[in-house]
Amino acid sequence: MWTRIRVLGMREVAKIGYQCLSDGDMEDWISKPYVEPSSTPTLFAFPAQTNLNGRRPPLRWCRQICAAAGEGEGDFSSLLDAASFVSTAPLHVNEIAPGFVALSFYKIFGCPDLGALIVRKSGAHALHGRKVFGGGTVDMVIASGEKWHVKKQTSIHEGLEDGTLPFHNIMALDAALDTHKRLHGSMASISAHTGWLAKEAYDVFSTLRQFNGTKACHMLNIRGDWIPKTEIEKVAATRNIHLCSGSVCNPGGTACSLRWAHTDLRRHYVAGLRCGADHDVLEGRPTGVLRISLGAMTSLEDIQSLVHFIRELYMKKTPHKDRSSLCSSGKQQVLRASLLC
Numbered sequence: 001m002w003t004r005i006r007v008l009g010m011r012e013v014a015k016i017g018y019q020c021l022s023d024g025d026m027e028d029w030i031s032k033p034y035v036e037p038s039s040t041p042t043l044f045a046f047p048a049q050t051n052l053n054g055r056r057p058p059l060r061w062c063r064q065i066c067a068a069a070g071e072g073e074g075d076f077s078s079l080l081d082a083a084s085f086v087s088t089a090p091l092h093v094n095e096i097a098p099g100f101v102a103l104s105f106y107k108i109f110g111c112p113d114l115g116a117l118i119v120r121k122s123g124a125h126a127l128h129g130r131k132v133f134g135g136g137t138v139d140m141v142i143a144s145g146e147k148w149h150v151k152k153q154t155s156i157h158e159g160l161e162d163g164t165l166p167f168h169n170i171m172a173l174d175a176a177l178d179t180h181k182r183l184h185g186s187m188a189s190i191s192a193h194t195g196w197l198a199k200e201a202y203d204v205f206s207t208l209r210q211f212n213g214t215k216a217c218h219m220l221n222i223r224g225d226w227i228p229k230t231e232i233e234k235v236a237a238t239r240n241i242h243l244c245s246g247s248v249c250n251p252g253g254t255a256c257s258l259r260w261a262h263t264d265l266r267r268h269y270v271a272g273l274r275c276g277a278d279h280d281v282l283e284g285r286p287t288g289v290l291r292i293s294l295g296a297m298t299s300l301e302d303i304q305s306l307v308h309f310i311r312e313l314y315m316k317k318t319p320h321k322d323r324s325s326l327c328s329s330g331k332q333q334v335l336r337a338s339l340l341c
């Protein structure tokens with residue numbers, strides 16, 4: 001058996017290694033009638049929504065992988081990265097039954113800067129192997145003479161909360177929950193609102209055409225000649241439009257979608273490409289994407305001003321009267337956009 005981990009950094013602590021699975025691999029694995037039990041803990045991690053393009057893999061996977069492994073057989077669990085999902089959708093943890101859920105409150109409320117790890121009690125022992133400990137997590141520790149300590153065991157979280165808790169933020173969470181509810185109602189209504197906006201935006205951007213009929217914007221997976229993404233991001237910011245550009249914390253998804261192989265990425269590194277740097281186009285191809293992120297407070301006017309901005313600066317009305325200072329003549333101009341909803 002192998003350790004399945006899709007959350008990149010976590011592979012470093014996977015003893016046996018990690019494997020990235022496609023949707024098809026995943027469905028195959030789930031549909032197997034019997035999975036060999038393993039003494040090595042195995043974690044299957046996936047995002048409830050990818051923050052590259054907003055895609056939502058099936059949440060039923062959490063239950064299905066446990067069922068495939070046989071509940072209690074070996075040590076098999078799921079980790080749902082819900083950080084992106086929870087900003088625009090209700091998450092019913094009890095129905096989905098993941099082993100662990102990671103989420104960020106700032107993505108829902110803006111403030112406070114807190115995150116949460118929701119742990120299913122039956123799988124909490126996986127967290128007990130932690131070697132290091134911080135203040136507040138031990139009942140007793142001897143500093144000299146003998147190396148001895150006893151971790152707090154009355155609750156799961158007490159043994160994990162190192163140091164002083166961000167208590168102001170924790171108190172502010174209460175106010176954030178109330179305010180969010182008052183302003184936006186339920187998560188279901190936010191989901192309906194952002195789903196509608198995403199469709200509106202998608203429809204407009206996918207039909208925007210240059211004077212000669214070529215597409216002005218390409219959603220993921222279509223190629224063209226490229227306007228540097230950081231240029232668009234910077235110019236947009238001067239208009240108070242804030243876009244996210246680069247690999248948007250999804251190096252795997254970005255490389256796949258832009259068809260860069262791992263050998264290409266090594267070459268790019270040698271050529272000077274760094275996370276957050278301005279190397280927008282290498283070897284004639286883009287190194288990242290531009291992302292439009294939608295949330296509870298996004299309005300149709302926001303989408304319209306983005307469309308207006310693109311029309312004004314990146315679209316040529318006629319072959320001769322190019323009113324844009326930013327369009328290079330002759331080339332098809334492409335904005336690569338992905339939508340989050």
Ligand SMILES: *Cc1c(COP(=O)(O)O)cnc(C)c1O
Nearest residue numbers: 047049050051081083084104115
């Ligand atoms: C934002 C995000 C993260 C990172 O969360 P932080 O609280 O900002 O560290 C992880 N996964 C996904 C899918 C996200 O959207």
